[in-house]
Every structure is written in C-alpha cells, then in structure tokens.
Amino acid sequence: MYSLNKIFNPLLLIGCGKIGKALVIGWLENGLEADSIHIVDPNIQNTKAISQQYGVKIYDQVEAMPQHLVPIIVVIAVKPQMMNKAIVSVSRFSHFGTCFLSIAASSTISYFENKLGNTVPIVRAMPNIASAVGHGITAYFANCNVVGDQKIHIHQLLETIGEAIEVDNEEQINAVTALSGGGPAYVFLLIETLAKAGIKSGLPEKVAMKLARTTVIGSCELLTRYPSQEVSQLRLNVTSQGGTTAEALKVLMDDHTGIQPIFNAALAAATERSKALTC
Ligand SMILES: NC(=O)C1=CN([C@@H]2O[C@H](COP(=O)(O)OP(=O)(O)OC[C@H]3O[C@@H](n4cnc5c(N)ncnc54)[C@H](OP(=O)(O)O)[C@@H]3O)[C@@H](O)[C@H]2O)C=CC1
Numbered sequence: 001m002y003s004l005n006k007i008f009n010p011l012l013l014i015g016c017g018k019i020g021k022a023l024v025i026g027w028l029e030n031g032l033e034a035d036s037i038h039i040v041d042p043n044i045q046n047t048k049a050i051s052q053q054y055g056v057k058i059y060d061q062v063e064a065m066p067q068h069l070v071p072i073i074v075v076i077a078v079k080p081q082m083m084n085k086a087i088v089s090v091s092r093f094s095h096f097g098t099c100f101l102s103i104a105a106s107s108t109i110s111y112f113e114n115k116l117g118n119t120v121p122i123v124r125a126m127p128n129i130a131s132a133v134g135h136g137i138t139a140y141f142a143n144c145n146v147v148g149d150q151k152i153h154i155h156q157l158l159e160t161i162g163e164a165i166e167v168d169n170e171e172q173i174n175a176v177t178a179l180s181g182g183g184p185a186y187v188f189l190l191i192e193t194l195a196k197a198g199i200k201s202g203l204p205e206k207v208a209m210k211l212a213r214t215t216v217i218g219s220c221e222l223l224t225r226y227p228s229q230e231v232s233q234l235r236l237n238v239t240s241q242g243g244t245t246a247e248a249l250k251v252l253m254d255d256h257t258g259i260q261p262i263f264n265a266a267l268a269a270a271t272e273r274s275k276a277l278t279c
C-alpha cells in the first residue's frame with residue numbers, strides 16, 4: 001500500500017457527497033494515507049467531519065488549494081448536472097499528465113476528451129456505496145491514453161475498496177450503473193419490503209425489521225464464506241420440498257408476476273436513464 005500512496009500522491013477528489021465520502025473512507029481505511037488526499041467540495045459543513053476524523057485536507061474550491069499542487073489523479077464525484085462547472089475547475093491539470101477518473105453516471109469519455117483534450121488519460125468508472133467498507137465493486141473503462149503501469153495502478157487503487165472489473169466497451173457502464181451502481185439500494189429496499197410483509201403477516205414492526213436485516217446479513221455472509229457455491233444452490237438449500245419457502249418462491253418466481261420481470265423493467269429503466277443523462 002505504501003507504493004500506491006506514493007503513486008497517487010497527491011490525489012484530488014472533486015465532490016465529497018455520498019459516494020465521494022464512501023470512496024475516501026474506503027481508501028483511508030484500506031491503506032491510503034490522509035496526507036495524500038485533498039478534497040474540494042463547496043459544502044464545507046459536509047467535509048468538515050471527514051477532515052476532523054481522518055486529517056484529509058479540504059477546500060471549498062479548487063482555487064483555494066496550494067498553487068503548486070498538481071494531482072497525479074483527479075477523482076470526479078459530482079452529479080452529472082454539476083459536471084460542466086466541476087470540469088472547468090480542474091481542466092488546467094490536463095497539461096501536467098494528470099489522470100482523470102470520473103465516477104459520474106452518464107458522463108462519457110468523449111465528453112471529458114472534448115473538455116480536457118484527447119491526449120489526456122481518462123477513466124470512466126462506476127463504483128458503489130459499499131466501497132466505504134472495502135466491499136464495493138467498481139467497473140471501469142479507460143481511454144487509450146491509460147496504458148501500462150498507469151492502468152495497473154488505477155486497477156489497484158479501485159481494488160483497495162473492493163473488486164475492480166474492466167469492461168470491454170464504454171456502453172456497458174450504463175448497465176453497470178443500473179446493476180451494481182444502484183444495487184445496494186435494491187438490497188435495502190428488499191429488507192424494507194420483507195419487513196413490511198412480515199408486519200402484514202402479524203409481526204411487530206421492530207421484530208419484523210430485525211428479522212429482515214439479520215436475514216440479509218446472514219445470507220450475505222453465506223455468499224462470502226462459500227464463494228464457489230452457486231447462488232441457486234444456496235437458495236435450494238433453504239427450499240424444503242413441499243414446504244413453506246417453495247410456496248413463497250412460486251409467487252416470487254412466476255414468469256409474469258414474479259420479481260424477474262420487475263427487475264428486468266427496473267434495470268432497463270435505470271440503464272435508459274443513464275443513457276438519457278449522457279453528456
Ligand atoms: N450515490 C451513489 O451510491 C453513487 C453515485 N455515483 C455518481 O457519483 C456522483 C455523485 O453522487 P452522490 O455522491 O450521490 O451526490 P451528492 O450530491 O451526494 O454529492 C455530490 C457532491 O459534489 C458537490 N459539488 C457540486 N458541485 C461541485 C463542484 N463544482 N466542485 C466540487 N464539488 C461539487 C456537492 O455539493 P452541493 O451539495 O453543495 O451541491 C456534493 O457535496 C453522481 O454523478 C452519481 O452518478 C456513482 C456510483 C454510486
């Protein structure tokens with residue numbers, strides 16, 4: 001990790017909201033040193049706590065950073081709607097060989113090449129919020145200026161906060177955004193939905209939520225401990241023949257009214273939204 005610290009010092013994060021914070025905490029808790037991390041976010045109230053807790057440097061605008069500071073990598077984590085302003089603020093670093101890694105849904109490599117120049121190393125990545133606890137998964141696509149050791153180091157940086165996958169073409173990032181980018185939200189919704197259904201079946205609210213949360217945590221632990229076990233087999237292990245789970249799964253796995261067509265529609269909607277926001 002010492003070498004990654006050296007390689008990515010200084011690292012500049014633009015935008016420290018929900019996912020920016022998750023990435024920084026993940027990096028700090030998995031080996032990067034606070035000294036190497038600089039954060040720009042206009043919302044100082046938002047970044048103060050992370051600065052006090054970890055000692056990272058925070059600024060309300062790029063102009064407030066020390067003049068001589070040239071980041072090795074700029075990680076851009078603002079909403080697509082804020083991107084134009086954010087990219088202008090860091091464009092001067094494009095003349096120094098700085099690598100730009102955007103995690104914004106929908107902002108394309110060609111958008112960044114237009115703004116920064118087509119010889120600049122640019123990575124479009126899609127992490128998720130579990131990066132904060134080192135269990136994220138980030139898919140990325142890099143332009144042709146990211147090669148050799150630089151690509152290896154970017155991959156390693158993303159692996160410090162979970163797993164990293166390079167996808168074959170940029171278009172796939174829209175589907176990644178729909179699946180794993182937003183995925184934690186669907187899992188949390190599953191817990192809320194299970195708990196509500198438990199209440200309808202007669203359980204007190206607190207008991208239902210406790211059962212739903214702990215069931216998902218325990219199921220995730222099984223996935224972690226038995227990585228080579230098929231997920232469908234883990235499901236079958238719960239499903240006694242002619243028993244209660246089988247009855248529930250008949251409803252959930254109905255081809256027309258079960259959860260598959262609902263998830264197909266949900267991911268298609270998110271993928272379309274990612275394409276529609278494209279800039
Ligand atoms: N949330 C998630 O789980 C994931 C989000 N993403 C992507 O990450 C991006 C950020 O999402 P999220 O963290 O949820 O959004 P947030 O709104 O929580 O965070 C964005 C932060 O950027 C700040 N900001 C706005 N303009 C600038 C600027 N010019 N310079 C520096 N900082 C700025 C905002 O400040 P202010 O509030 O004052 O505007 C805010 O603190 C989005 O593009 C999203 O697609 C990707 C993967 C997962």
Ligand SMILES: O=C(O)[C@@H]1CCC=N1
Pocket residue numbers: 105177181182
């Ligand atoms: O909801 C969003 O647009 C972002 C992208 C993936 C997760 N959050």
